[in-house]
Amino acid sequence: MPHEHPQAPADLTPPAQLPWLRRLAARLLGRGLSRLQAQHRDSWFLGHATGQRNGHADGLQEGYERGRVDGYEAGRQVLVIRDLRPDSAAVPGQDDKLFDDWRLPLTAELKKRFKADVAQRLPGDAQPSAAQWKLIFSDTPSTCVVAGAGAGKSTSLVLRILLLRHYLGYELDAMTVVTFTRESRKDFIQRLLQVFAQWQLELSPSQGRELVRTFHSRILPLVRSLPGFSQVRAFETLGNELPAGSEAAVDSNPFDLRLNDAQRQQLNLCYRDLMNDSPRFATLIGELRQEALLLKPLDPDHPDVQKRVQVTQLAAQRDEELCDVIEDLWYAAGAWPIKGIEPCRDTVQIRGSRFHVQGRLAGSGAWVVLGFDPAESSQCQRPGAKLTVRAEWAVKRTLLQAFCDKPLIWLDNYSSAKRLAAALAGDAVAGPGFEYRVKGELAAAPLLDAFVTAASFIENLGLEVGSAVAAMSFPPGDSDGPFFEALALFWKAFEAQLLAQSPPVMTYNRMFALFGENNPENLKLLPDPLLRPLAHLMIDEFQDVSPQIVSWLRASLAEIRRRGTTLHTGRGAQHSSLMCVGDDWQSIYGWRGSSPKFFMEFTKAFPSPANTRVMLVDNYRSQQHIIDAAEHLVKGTPAITGKKAKACGHAAELPLAPVRVFERDEAALAQTLIEHYQQGETVLMLFRKSIDKSLIEKHLVDVVKADSSLPPSRRRLKQLTYHSAKGLQADAVFMLGDCQYLTSSPYKNQVYRLAGLGKPGDAQAFDTAQKEEVQRLAYVGVTRAIRHCYWHVERPNGEAANLPRASGLVQGRQAFFEDLRGQ
Template identity: 45%
Template sequence: MAGAGSGKSSSLALRIMLLTQYLGVPLSDISVVTFTRASRADFAERLVRLFKLWGQALSMADAYARVTTFHAMALAWARTMPGFAQLRAFESLGEGEGAGDAFQLKVNPAQRDQLNACFQRLVETDNEFASIIQALQLRASRMAPLPEAHPEVQRRLAALVPAAERDAVLCDLIEAHWREAGHWPLPGVSAMRSEHRIHGQLFLCHGYNEAQEAWVMLGADPSIGDASRPGARLPLRAEWAVKRTLFQAFFGKPLIWIDSFAEVNVDSEVLHGAGIDYKLSGENSAQPLLDAFVAMAGFIENLGLEVPTAAASLENGEDGLFFQALRRYWPALEKQLLGLTPPVLSYNRMFAIFSAPQGSALSRLPEAKLHAIRHLLVDEFQDISPQIARWLQAGLAERLRRDAATSATLMCVGDDWQSIYGWRGSSPEFFMRFEQAFPSPDIRRLMLKENFRSNRQVIEAAEFLVKGIEAIPGKNAVAAGAQLDNGSASGVHIHARNDDTIARVAQEALDTGATVLLLYRQASDDPRKAPAVQALLQAQAKLAAQARRLRCMTIHASKGLEAQVVLLIGDCTARPAAPARNKLYTLAGLGRKGAAAPYDHAQAEEALRLAYVGITRAARAVHWFLDPTAAARAPGGAAARATRARELFQPEKATDA
C-alpha cells in the first residue's frame, strides 16, 4: 500500500528477484498481472534489466511469458476448453489479437457488424423486442423541448411574426440545399409539407415519418455557409435557428430535426428502425443504442452480475424500455458470437466461466496454468472489479484444492487513492478489505511512505483533497530528500482559465528544460482546441521523439506517468446522479452499506481521487486552471475543496481563486 511515486512497481519487480535469486522459486511458477498492454511491456523490460543486474540473461520473450494482463490470462485459460483452441475475444474482434482496450470498448466496424446482425434478426423474429425498439425510437428521436421561460426562447419569441413571414421561403432554400447534396428525400419519410400553428402564426414542416408518427424538419447544414435569403440582413442559418428554438418550446408534437448532412446516415437508419441514439439517465451524453448496450452490459458484468437478471430488476425504472431491450438483446448476441467459426466470447464471459466455484471448466484447467500462479503478483490492485476479484478467488481456490502442500503467495500493490475507474465497474474495496476478500493464515500489510517523485508542497496539496474519504488508514507520504523543494516555483498554483495563459505557462516551463504534462478530465476542458496550445504541441511534434517534453492527455490516460510540471485543466466533479447504476451497485453489494445512492457516493469520492492522480503526476509544480467564477465550481468538487486550503493551493494574482 502506497501513494503515488513510492516505487510500487519497483517493489513488485524486486519481489520476483527475491523469489528467483534467493528463495529458489522457478520463474515458471511466477505470474505478474497488469491491466494494460503498455504496463505489461514496461514491466517486462524492467524485468530484463533486473535479471541483467544479477548477471543473468532473460529474453523479452521469456519476460513476456511471465508478465501478462488479466484479459490475456483469461483468454489463455478459455482456449484450453474443448473446441475453443482458436477462441477470439469480442473486444479485439477486427483489430487483431490483444488489440483494443478491454475496459473502454469503442465499437469498431467488425464488432458493429455483429451487433447490427443480432439487432436485425431480433427485430425480425422477436415481436416483443421489435415493439420495445419502436417505443425507444419514439422516445429517443424526438427533439428535446425547451422551457418557455428559457432566456433564449423569450428572446426569439419576439421574432415570432417575422419568422413566420419568411418561413416558406426559408423552407424552400433549406430543402433545395438538401436536394442538391443528394440527401433529400430520405427513405421512410414522406416528403410532404405540412402546416402547423405556433401562437397563431403559420409554419411548415418538410416531411412526416409514419412509422414513428413524427414530423421531420431539415436543418441548415454548415455547408450552406453564409448564404442568405434574398434581401435579408442575417445569414440563412441564423434565421433558421430562430425557428428551431420556437419549435423546441412551442411545437408540442413529435419532431425529428435533422441538423446536418453528417446526421443523415444515423437519422435515416433511425427512420428505418435501426440505430437509435439513447441517453441513459445520469450519463453525460447520448450514444448509439447498440453502443449503449455494450457499455451498460460491460458495467453490469464487471460488477459480477448477469445481464439478463440485472436488467430485469431495472425494467420498471426511468430507463425501463432500455433495460427491457437489453435483457433480450445480450443473450442473443452471446449466442450469435459463440456460433461463429472460430467462436467469440467477451472477456467478461471468460472470467465468469472460470469463476464458478464448482465449474467444470475450472476443474479441467491444465495443471500448467495453475502452476503459473503459485506465486501471483498483481499491479494496480485498487482497480480490479468484482468480476476479476471473483475470478482470482476461484482460480486460487482451485490451485489450493489440487495442491495444498506446495507453498504459494499472492502479492498485490496499489493505492486506493488512485482508484479512478468506478464508472467501468472497478472498486477499491477489494484492496481496502483485502483480508476479507482473500483470507489467508499469513497476511502482511506493508506501507511505502517515501515519495520519490514529488516535493512536499505537491504531496501535501494532493493528499489534502482525499483526506476524509474512506481509505486505508495510516497513509501519509513524505518527500524523499532529493525532492524537497521550497522554491517559489513549487507547489500547486491556481489560475483563472485562459487558453493563452495555459500556453504561456507551458512554454515557460519548457524554457527551463522541464518536462510538462497537460491534463484534463473531459472533452469540454481539452486545451488542444486553443490555437496557442495547438502551436505548442505542433512544435513538439516536429522534434525527435526523445526530445519531446510536452504531452497532452486525459487524467485517466496519464496514470503511471510523471513530469516535472503539470498543467491541470478544469475541475474534477462527481458525475450526475445515476439511478440505474445505484441499483446495480446495491445488487453487487458495493459501496457504503445502506446508502440510497451508493454509486453516486462512490463517484463523488472518485472525483477527488482523480484530482489527486492529476496533481501527483508532478515532481515540482502544478498549475491548475479553473473557471474564473468561483460560484461555478461544484460544491463537492475538488476545486471547491482546494479553496479551503489557500496555503496549499496558491492563487495567482489577478484571479478570484
C-alpha cells in the same frame, strides 16, 4: 433382575418347644451346671446356630443395603459419562481460506545475503527502504501493499521476483505479475530485465513477457484450453490486424470502450436478425427511436427563448420560404425524401403563428422537421435575408422546443438521416440509425454502442445482464425501461451469435465469468500447466480491479488450494500466494465498474491464515507541497487509515512551491507552459475533455511542433487526459478543467446495489462513489508533478454551480495551495 435376600441354611431350622415340667427341670439343672461352668453339648450347638443364623441374616441385610447404594451411585456415574458423547457422527468443519497455512522459507542468513547483494549491485538511490524490505520479504500467503504516488513500488516488486526466482528457486512458470495496460507492462518488463542482468541471470524478453501479463492475456489461454474453443477470439480485439495469438493482440486497453468497424458489423448483423425474429424487440426499438428523435422541450424562461420569442411573428412570415431552401439542400445531398417518413407541409401553432414541418413518421403521430446540416456553408442565406439560414433555423428550433405541444422529430444532419432511412427501410446492417442517451450518461450514443457500454458495466460488476435487468425497476413512462428490456433481448442473442462464428468469439467479460466463482467446474477442466502460473500472483494497481476480476481470482486461488500438493509435486514453488499493490486514492475507473472496496477490505475479499500489510509512504517523486496539496484534495473520501506521505531522497531536497489555482485561461496557461519547456523541463499537459485539448492546442502549436521533431527519447511534452496520465510524471504539470460529477445515474445506482457495492442503505451508491472519485481524479493529476503544478478551473455556472467540485476544497489559506482565482 431384582435383588433378593438369600435363604437361611436348611440345617438351622429351630426344633419343637419342650413341655413346661421338663423345661423347669432343665432350667434348674442348667443353673447348677452353669455354677460348675459346665457346658451341655447339644445346647451349645443350638445357641451357636441361633446366633449364627441371626448374625448372618443381619449381615446379609446390611450388605445388601450398602451394596445397593454403592451400585446405584456407580451406575449413575456411568450414565452421566455416557450422556456426554454425541449420538450423531462427527463431521469436521470447513474453513473459508483461499490459502494453506504456510510461510515463505526465509532464514535470517538468506535475508542478510540478499540485502548484501542488493547493496553491492544496485546504486545507492535504488536501495530499498525499511518498508520496501517488508514488502520484498513478506512471508505470509497474502500481502496487501498500500503504495502512494511515487513510492517506488515497481523496483520493490522486481526485487521480490528476484528473491523468489534466484534465492528460493521458484520456477518462473509458477508466477504472474499483472499490470493493467500495455504501456505499464512494457515498462515493468524492461525494468525486470535490467535488474536480472545486474545479477548476471539469464532472462529473455520472451520469458519477461510470459511472466508479466495483463488480466486479458492471462484469461485467454484458459478459455482456449476448453474443448471447441482452441481458436476463440475476443470481441474486444476484432478488427485488429495483428495475429490472433500475438502478445499485442490481447493486451488491449481495458478502459477503451470505442468500437471499430469489425465490431460494429457483428452488432449490426445481430440487430438485423433480432428485428426479424423478435416482434417484441422491434416494438421496443420503435419506442426508443421515437423517444430519441423527439425534440426535447426547453423551458420558456430560458434566456435563449426569451431572446427569440420577440421575433416569433417575423420568423413565421419567412418560414415557408426557409423550408424551401432547406428542402433543396436535402434533395441535393440525396438525403430527402426518406422511406418511412411521409413528406407533407403541415403546420403547427406557436403563440398564434404558424410554422411548417416537412413530414410525418409512419406509424406514429410525430412530425418531422429537417435541420441545417453543419457541413453546409455557414454563410448560406436566403435572397434578401439579413440572417443566415443557420441563424434563422436556430430561432425556429428554439421556438418549437419551448412552445410546441406536438411530438416533433428534428433531423440535424444528412448522415444521421441516412442511417435512420436505412433502419426504417429494414436495412439493419446500418444499425438502428439513431442515438440514445441513457439517464446519467453525459451524452447520447448510437443505440448499439449504448447497449455495449451498459452491458459491459453490468458484467464488470460480476452480474449477468439478463438477471440484472430482471432485478431492476423504472417508473412508468421512463424510457430507460424499454432500453434495458431491449438490451436483455439483444445481449442474449448477441453472445449466441458471437459463439456461432468460426472460430467462435467471446467478450472478455464472458471469459472471466466462465472461470468465476459461479462456474468452479470449468476450473476443474484446466490442466496443471495453465493453472500453475496463477499460484504466486503479484498484482499492480489493484485499486482498479472490478468485481468480475475479483471473482475470477478467488475461484482460481480456491482451485489451486483444492488441488493441493499434486499441483506442485517435484517443484521448488509450493502452495500459493497473493501480493496486491495499490493506492485507494488513485481509484479513478468507477465509471466502468471498478471499485477500491476490494483493496480497502483486502483481508475480507481474500481470506488467509495470515496476512501482511505494508505501508509505503515515502514519496520519491514530488516536493512536499505537491504531496500535501494532493492529500488535502482527498481528505474527505473514505480511505485506508494511516496514510501520510513524505518527500524522500532527491524529492525532499527540491524547493517548495505551492500548487497554483487560476481561473481558466488557455492563453495564460500556454504561456507558462512554454516558459517551463524552454527552461529544459519535462512538461505534462492534462485535460478533462477532448474539446479542452483542441482549445489549448492553438496556443501550443509551436512547442508541439518543436517537440514532435525530436527523437522519442528526448521529447519533453505530453498531452493526455487526467485518466490516462496515471503512472507518468513531469517537472511541471498543467491541469485544464475542474473535476466534478455532473449527473446522476439511476440504472448504475441499481446495479451497484445488486453487486453489493456502496454503503448499506445508500440508494444512490454509484453517485456517492463518483462524487468521491472526482476528488481522487484531482489527486492523480496533482501527484504527477515533481516541482510545479498549475491548475486552471472554469468558473461554475448554472446547475453545476451547486454541485461539489474538487477545486472547491482549495481555500487559499494553506501553504501548499496558492488560490489566484479572481485576481
